[in-house]
Amino acid sequence: MSFDEHLNNFIKQREQFGTPSQQRQQKRNAYVVVDATDQSKAREAMAKEQELASKRAEFETKQHHDRIKGRCVLPDEAKALESTQTHARPARSRSYCLYPATEKRSQTKKVQQLALILNK
Structure with a gap:
């Protein structure tokens, strides 16, 4: 060959x-x-949400902000805070007594009883 x-x-x-x-x-x-798995779909969804969140954050940082109690908030958040804010009642001097009037009566009765005992 x-x-x-x-x-x-x-x-x-x-x-x-x-x-x-x-x-x-x-x-x-x-x-x-290959068909997409649940994990790959979740990864894609998270990546998409992160992109949207970064765009939203960029937009919000350029907007006008109001300062309420040391926090920077957007105007619509400030309105929501004002509408949900409740007016606080002043605290009681003795929070353990539910009925201060009855307590005063019982104290006056005790004083009267002591006065009777001392006068005898």
């Missing part, structure tokens, strides 16, 4: 089967479509 015959056989085989490097490239280039 001469070199020409050997070379011709090699060329025929390569044409029939393709070179190993071509087969490898075909396998590499072959893109397999």
Whole structure:
């Protein structure tokens, strides 16, 4: 077998089967479509929400802010805070007594009883 015959056989085989490097490239280039998993869908949703949040934050930082009790709030948040704010009642001096009038009566009775005892 001469070199020409050997070379011709090699060329025929390569044409029939393709070179190993071509087969490898075909396998590499072959893109397999796989359905999205729940995890990949969640990842995409979180990435989208993060983008929206960053755009929203950028927009909100450029808006006018009011300062309420040391916090910077947007005007609509300030209105909401004012509408939900309740007027606080002053604290009682003796929070443990529910009925201060009855307590005073009982104290006056005790004083009267002591006065009677001392006068005897």
